[in-house]
Amino acid sequence: MSNSPKTLFDxxxxxxxxxxxxxxxxxxxxxxxxxxxxxxxVAFLGxxxxxxxxxxxxxxxxxxxxxxxxxxxxxPVEDPLSANxxxxxxxxxxxxxxxxxxxxxxxxxIVHVVGPxxxxxxxGMTIVCGDSHTSTHGAFGAIAFGIxxxxxxxxxxxxxxxxxxxxxxxxxxxxxxxxxxxxKDVALYIISKLTTSGATGYFVEYAGDVFENxxxxxxxxxxxxxxxxxxxxxMIAPDQTTFDYINGRELAPKGADWDKQLAYWKTLKTxxxxxxxxxxxxxxxxxxxxxTYGTNPGMGIGISKNIPSANExxxxxxxxxxxxxxxxxxENDAMIGKKVDYVFIGSCTNGRxxxxxxFASIIKGxxxxxxxxxxxVPGSHIVEAQIKEEGILDILTDAGFELRQPGCSACxxxxxxxxxxxxxxxxxxNRNFEGRQGPGSRTLLxxxxxxxAAAITGVVTDPRQFL
Amino acid sequence: xxxxxxxxxxxxxVPMPIENVDTDQIIPARFLKATERKGFGDNLFRDxxxxxxxxxxxDFVLNNPIYSGKILVGGKNFGxxxxxxxxxxxxxxxxxxxxxxxxxxxxxxxxxxxVGILPVQVSPEFLNQIFEAIExxxxxxxEVNLEDQKITILSTGASESFAINGYKKHNLLNGFDxxxxxxxxxxxxxxxxxxx
Numbered sequence: 001m002s003n004s005p006k007t008l009f010d011x012x013x014x015x016x017x018x019x020x021x022x023x024x025x026x027x028x029x030x031x032x033x034x035x036x037x038x039x040x041x042v043a044f045l046g047x048x049x050x051x052x053x054x055x056x057x058x059x060x061x062x063x064x065x066x067x068x069x070x071x072x073x074x075x076p077v078e079d080p081l082s083a084n085x086x087x088x089x090x091x092x093x094x095x096x097x098x099x100x101x102x103x104x105x106x107x108x109x110i111v112h113v114v115g116p117x118x119x120x121x122x123x124g125m126t127i128v129c130g131d132s133h134t135s136t137h138g139a140f141g142a143i144a145f146g147i148x149x150x151x152x153x154x155x156x157x158x159x160x161x162x163x164x165x166x167x168x169x170x171x172x173x174x175x176x177x178x179x180x181x182x183x184k185d186v187a188l189y190i191i192s193k194l195t196t197s198g199a200t201g202y203f204v205e206y207a208g209d210v211f212e213n214x215x216x217x218x219x220x221x222x223x224x225x226x227x228x229x230x231x232x233x234x235m236i237a238p239d240q241t242t243f244d245y246i247n248g249r250e251l252a253p254k255g256a257d258w259d260k261q262l263a264y265w266k267t268l269k270t271x272x273x274x275x276x277x278x279x280x281x282x283x284x285x286x287x288x289x290x291x292t293y294g295t296n297p298g299m300g301i302g303i304s305k306n307i308p309s310a311n312e313x314x315x316x317x318x319x320x321x322x323x324x325x326x327x328x329x330x331e332n333d334a335m336i337g338k339k340v341d342y343v344f345i346g347s348c349t350n351g352r353x354x355x356x357x358x359f360a361s362i363i364k365g366x367x368x369x370x371x372x373x374x375x376x377v378p379g380s381h382i383v384e385a386q387i388k389e390e391g392i393l394d395i396l397t398d399a400g401f402e403l404r405q406p407g408c409s410a411c412x413x414x415x416x417x418x419x420x421x422x423x424x425x426x427x428x429x430n431r432n433f434e435g436r437q438g439p440g441s442r443t444l445l446x447x448x449x450x451x452x453a454a455a456i457t458g459v460v461t462d463p464r465q466f467l
Numbered sequence: 468x469x470x471x472x473x474x475x476x477x478x479x480x481v482p483m484p485i486e487n488v489d490t491d492q493i494i495p496a497r498f499l500k501a502t503e504r505k506g507f508g509d510n511l512f513r514d515x516x517x518x519x520x521x522x523x524x525x526d527f528v529l530n531n532p533i534y535s536g537k538i539l540v541g542g543k544n545f546g547x548x549x550x551x552x553x554x555x556x557x558x559x560x561x562x563x564x565x566x567x568x569x570x571x572x573x574x575x576x577x578x579x580x581x582v583g584i585l586p587v588q589v590s591p592e593f594l595n596q597i598f599e600a601i602e603x604x605x606x607x608x609x610e611v612n613l614e615d616q617k618i619t620i621l622s623t624g625a626s627e628s629f630a631i632n633g634y635k636k637h638n639l640l641n642g643f644d645x646x647x648x649x650x651x652x653x654x655x656x657x658x659x660x661x662x663x
Contacts, residue, residue, distance in 0.1 A: 018659045031663075039550070039552070055657075150552060157646060227574075316486055319487065434492060
């Protein structure tokens with residue numbers, strides 16, 4: 001191996017290349033493969049049609065999350081198509097000897113929440129799943145990204161996919177974050193600067209003291225949203241915060257194995273002098289609580305700002321006008337004071353315990369606005385248990401909120417939790433595309449603080465007044 | 468187990484001059500519940516194509532009979548968002564074999580090739596020329612030649628070359644897929660795994 005300085009990304013990528021194809025992709029080895037009910041059935045069908053099996057079933061982990069209901073999970077799933085997908089996942093997992101955490105299993109939850117919380121996600125790994133928010137796992141210094149169903153079939157049958165090596169980008173955020181500014185705001189701010197295609201073709205490393213001082217859950221929120229600027233994934237070098245998070249988790253290494261792996265993990269950082277294809281630096285002090293006003297995650301602004309006019313934004317005026325028209329907004333409108341009908345806290349972006357602590361810290365002592373429908377959805381049963389143990393459930397109940405059961409819920413309108421046409425939802429999820437939360441729904445992406453402030457006032461509100 | 472070979476495609480095209488067409492528009496999540504890869508074309512661009520009473524929206528391009536063909540031409544950043552391969556399946560199932568844009572989202576681009584759709588990335592200027600040619604004559608044809616890596620607007624003769632790596636090009640020309648390739652190197656993968 002050469003002694004020239006390498007990036008964190010290079011170190012992990014290069015150690016997983018089985019074969020380099022000239023004028024083609026790398027045959028890339030995968031350490032951990034997560035599957036769920038929606039993007040795996042056709043891959044299993046493909047295996048059967050070809051008459052091939054699963055090469056390393058112990059490296060694949062199944063959980064049901066996308067189309068699961070978030071109430072009455074003990075009852076049979078009503079929608080026959082969803083029920084069929086869930087049954088297929090269970091059947092296929094059993095047939096090939098894959099671990100399966102289905103509905104009702106105490107380990108069940110959103111794939112990108114349960115992987116880390118059970119110690120499956122580790123530094124230096126390559127991790128894929130048929131879900132673009134697989135980038136979440138990059139928070140541990142792993143290379144993690146979403147794949148299509150053809151690639152799910154590749155991983156099942158060969159533990160490899162064919163990937164050209166992406167370019168490298170480093171995004172630095174330095175300084176001190178202001179009051180009420182969360183990891184979600186940092187990510188939405190970066191995306192608003194880069195646009196939804198600004199990092200396409202790149203793999204991002206996040207660096208600088210803002211990320212170094214961030215908790216693991218915060219880092220997961222940031223890495224989760226990497227795909228929303230077009231990056232295949234984002235990663236953060238593992239450090240003591242990472243090691244402390246992993247240590248003791250159920251499937252994490254133990255004893256001598258822990259010591260051995262820890263020694264390796266400590267080598268996983270970008271060497272001084274290593275080069276990136278692109279490097280960007282932002283100042284933490286410039287970031288305020290964010291909210292989106294349009295139909296892609298790049299259309300975000302500081303909550304105190306007005307909606308930009310068409311000549312201030314990149315891209316075509318027609319596309320911009322179509323987007324604002326869908327939202328029922330106008331150029332130069334203030335976001336503060338816009339009416340809110342629904343509030344959703346949850347998803348693989350903001351469905352972890354710290355998110356519910358933040359939400360509860362604002363609603364404590366207040367009441368939910370009468371006209372607001374709120375969905376409070378933990379990312380997993382483990383998060384649900386924490387919400388109960390820490391007394392957050394009591395705060396929620398006193399303020400007029402109900403806690404639902406884990407799942408992807410209103411993030412993507414595949415299950416029963418859909419926002420009705422024309423209604424406005426302040427959502428802690430990751431996408432505000434047209435119809436993402438239900439046909440005709442209008443999504444305002446924001447942090448748990450902004451969601452909480454909107455839930456008690458019924459309008460878009462600066463959360464800093466409650467902190 | 469491969470798809471159709473892709474060599475030369477000569478066809479009129481359907482214009483969609485909208486930027487950031489995301490995979491939730493291509494196929495909304497509520498239509499991802501099948502466990503087989505068929506029928507997705509019916510719901511391609513569902514919420515742009517049909518109103519809430521399932522009636523076709525007359526102003527949407529797929530409902531306009533003057534436009535047809537096996538090539539879809541989209542604005543910048545086509546296919547952003549979710550990794551759902553269903554988006555590529557829906558485009559293929561509807562009858563498209565090629566998508567042209569000035570910029571593609573990564574995962575969509577990979578998924579497209581994996582199901583036998585050729586994503587052709589052209590310059591913004593050439594994309595505009597295509598839109599203009601179709602506006603002038605909706606039956607205006609494009610020729611996409613994979614072997615030569617060249618796309619031509621037949622009515623004007625304007626052409627541009629496009630990039631594709633040699634491995635993927637070989638696969639598409641011959642109708643091979645990655646799983647065949649990976650199966651052929653299984654022992655190499657197993658010894659790699661054993662050393663890790």
